[in-house]
Amino acid sequence: DIQMTQSPSSLSASVGDRVTITCRASQSISNYLNWYQQKPGEAPKFLIYAASSLQSGVPSRFSGSGSGTDFTLTISSLQPEDFATYYCQQSYSTPRTFGQGTKVEIK
């Protein structure tokens, strides 16, 4: 199985900050990497697929990059509604594994 490791596990940031979350796969997954956002008490929301392609309706302040084993999710200017937990997930093979999550909190 492919293991997905995110860092950091949590971070504190202020509105307007640039935030970067890293996701590493235990083997190459090309660009078969998705990102999700989850707010407390809600279902996850799909943000990015193919490592860097934004889902329709997702604000352009979100961006993704990477290929192979190392990926990043960047929020260029953090907004109040962005405080949430973010998960990466590989779609290269089954089982479809998730990272452990990165909680973005208000500083």
Added chain:
Amino acid sequence: EVQLVESGGGLVQPGGSLRLSCAASGFTFSSYWMTWVRQAPGKGLEWVANIKRDGSEKHYVDSVKGRFTISRDNAKNSLFLQMDSLRAEDTALYFCAREGYNRGYSTFDFWGQGTLVTVSS
């Protein structure tokens, strides 16, 4: 509008069984792979199982193999998860999700709100 509504969760004793359901609407159910994902209290997301459009192919995470069975009824736009020999570590919020494809890339593009399963004596 795509909607996924889970039901069937509840409190069950260790060793017991539950059958979860997911009612789908707003899309052609038979055209999509479907998935179950769970989230233990305060923990992250864990993919559990998925099933092909016609039900002919199924995959499971190792921790549930031999205990859980995923199935679907395309005539009724419904997804199921039969959970047997339940353990305390199966306690979680169970989400059903549609597995969509964007330019050939698999994504969980729509999710239900989840149904809570608690395994405890």
